[in-house]
Amino acid sequence: MAYSQPSDIYVDSQLELCVKEILSFIKPSADDTLKRQNVLKELARALGTDQSLIDGYVRPFGSFISNLYTKWGDLDISFDLTQSWSSPAKRSHKLNVLKKIMRAIERTGVACKIEFVKKARVPIVMYQSKYYNISCDISIDNYAGYIKSYYLHFISDIDERFRELVLLIKEFAKAQQIDDPKRGTLNSYSLCLLIIFHFQTCRPAIFPPLKDLYEGDIVDDVIKGDNTLKQIEDSFVAKLARYKSQISRQRNQSSICQLFISFFNKFSGLDATASNYVISTYTGQWKPIDINNKWLLNSQRLFIEDPFEQTENAARSVDSRGLTQIVQTFTNMYWRLSLRSAPMDRTWLIRSLVRPEIRSMFVYGKQPIHDQVQPHVDWTKQPRGYFASPGSSQHGYVGRWDGKYQS
DSSP states (O other), X not given: OOOOOXXXXXXXXXXXXXXXXXHHHHSOOHHHHHHHHHHHHXXXXXXXXXXXGTTOEEEEETHHHHTOOOTTOOEEEEEEOOSOTTSOOOHHHHHHXXXXXXXXXXXXXXXXXXXXXXXXXXXXXXXXXXXXXXXXXEEESOHHHHHHHHHHHHHHTSOHHHHHHHHHHHHHHHHTTOOOGGGTSOOHHHHHHHHHHHHHSSSSOSSOOGGGTOOSXXXXXXXXXXXXXXXXXXXXXXXXXXXXXXXTTSOOOOOHHHHHHHHHHHHTTHHHHHTTEEEETTTTEEEEGGGOHHHHTOOOSOOEEOTTSTTSBTTXXXXXXXXXXXXXXXXXXXXXXXXXXXXXXXXXXXXHHSOHHHHTTOOTTOOOSOOOOOOOOOTTSSOOXXXXXXXXXXXXXXXXXXXXXXX
């Protein structure tokens, strides 16, 4: 499928100003990073009050690990019970442990707005840290989630525009209410995959097909023990370095605003292609849906292949009504951003691109509430988590994790 060149797209000067301002507000500061680290320590202390949980392991994953979180982003946490990736706990045991976790955070008073979502595909305990005001989702033995966010971290380092576009699109999706899987729309992970696909199908391409970085199913290979996380990482990083060296000679020159507009253009016809094609970041192209019988026989409305777990559809939550809403939102936004008849209205832009609860921060001429640049946190070299052991001020920091626990 042919796409227009993002570098040829006209950008209104008001949009450029607004995008710059929005990014300055939603990018996390050093303090936001520290708060999330403290939430993890706080949780480990709380769980350490239950003797049956002290051998467990509190591990962050998701956008905090991939460095794709906004200032107000949730914190995804896995409580790991076992030292073996190939032997995850049964669902009944996970539910029992989640009940204990819920009681522990209730008893210690560190949480509010606690909710036990036990009927979900992946059961979780949701809560908000009272002291740090950060929303958290706790699951059990979520190795797949950790592996995916671990490699998204490497991918986000290919080009700085990727992280910026992810933050902008996430905020836009919240503002337009198309980021809620419970209501049949997109989750954050599928939004990230759409942006990766966008970068793969620009001309010249910004990202390679992910199979060029690792040919295989990363999650399956690690969990089955065919390769350790460290072995895959070494190969992945080496190929990534070669790719970055190659594209430096012909770098895509599109601005973040041009990529933003062309994203809406590219996916405004999503409903027309969704019935026949799968979005594949693994191959970097649309794949006919009939090459996989599982997809062909499935009633799901939108297929975004998970590049790290290729049997999974990252957009399985999207239903017919949600897909219509997503496409209409993308189409309307592309149409409005492409108009040249009159200068764009700043008030409309802020209302369209930013969620209601933070719009009040955008006062014309006002400086951002923080101007700290978030330090680059390399989670591939950071402690991976905290043991839930009482009496330890450091909560069992551990070193590099290659698929096995190390002290």
